[in-house]
Amino acid sequence: EWAGLSLTMPLKQAVIPLLDWLDPPAMATSSVNTVVLPGAPTFDGTVRGYNTDVAGIVAAVAPHLPGGFAPASVAILGAGATARSAAAAAVDLGAESVLVMARRTAAAQEVAEVAEALGSVATRALGTSDAAAVRAGVAGADVVISTLPASAAEFLSELRLAGGAGVLLDVVYAPWPTRLADAWDGPVVPGSEMLLLQAAEQVRLMTGLDPDVDLMRRALSE
Template sequence: MPTVTRRAAVLGHPIAHSLSPTLHTAAYQALGLEGWQYTAVDTTTETLRDVLDDLDLGWAGLSLTMPLKQTVIPMLDDVDPVASATGAVNTVVVRPSSCGIALGGYNTDVQGLVAALTEGLRGREVARAVVLGAGATAASAVAALAQLGCASPRVLARSIARTAGLQEAARRLGATPRFEVLDAVSALGPLRHADVVISTLPAHAADPVAGILLERAGSVPGVLLDVVYDPRPTALARAWGERGGVVVGGERMLLHQAAEQVRLMTGRPAPVAAMDAALGAVLGVTR
């Protein structure tokens, strides 16, 4: 009997650096899904519509990177409530419909953040939290913190004028964050007293905060999750660890959000241990 081929892919630009193929391929192998293939497809906001139009029932789904997470929403047949509230879809599932196929949108970043933070918290409650940055990932961070019991985090953004989207997402989520301008010096107080800090800033954007932590901070008691995993560790993660805080690498979020994508696309529980081992082999990490 010929092997049935199912396809999935991560879309973005540039995309060659993505670790998603490593994670999904490891999952397919562990699940014994012969003929399943996961690739990286260079896609821009201008070419996304063409990629979606070429999908058929041979496809299981897609993983999306920014800015496609927002661009894709009006192109979908339905969007899950979490993705709708955060305004970001990082997962598209292809399923049969009376018209051929239907495309459903999901946000697995939220579950990835919750699972990764839970590893670092080890049962501790989250009363005070800080989010660095105000982009699409920050909306997922606010949603994750609400699930962990903190619906009123402090959001430190480089520009308050650019927080309108996050403020609207917070309203949809029923969260009430406090927005402040991100300044490395004034951020010290909130960071030193936070149970959880999530940095959603791009690579190196948090370096000034890391410098101030090393120069002026005493110990920090909380858990830091920096979503950046290249470079790894980030300057902020190194500084946080040197000040005694618990560091959760961005690769942990990546692992857990990919595990939920596998479940959505295959209909089977994700083999997290196998995916974790494959990720560790690529990153040179032993757990």
């Protein structure tokens, strides 16, 4: 019997009406990537949905913050489901401000509203047609989270983003490094680290056990 499911788009939203319960990150982001089913030792009689991407982003970024301090500003590139998780993660990291940048300003605003709903944080939405403003936003952020797919390399090239000094999490894990990661001057966290850490949380939720993350990391690198 199935213990659980790990979901990607478009199932992250399509599954929600089928669930009995959502954890707060899933509810805030309208995105579920983990479902715990009756076959799980942790099953409590309800089919539960979780968003472990938020925890994965926080766990991937936090070790790289100088002195362990909360970032004053987080900039997010993109407006999809992962961008929503990034907005929630920015609040969990203690960010004072969140800037969301996407092709459509309205889509960026929807992501910014996720952060607004979760905490007392200043937000701003920006369309990427203003390339100079995007470059300034990226360069000035303590943390930059790019949720753009690998196919966006040409788009990023058009923006001519210079390497920033803050922490960069680029959620792409193949091919690696991305053009943005290769040009970055500050600490770079690969998407594979977020993938690993959110998966470790999925294992905990489905089994009730703490996985060997180092062993998982070695397996992922092989």
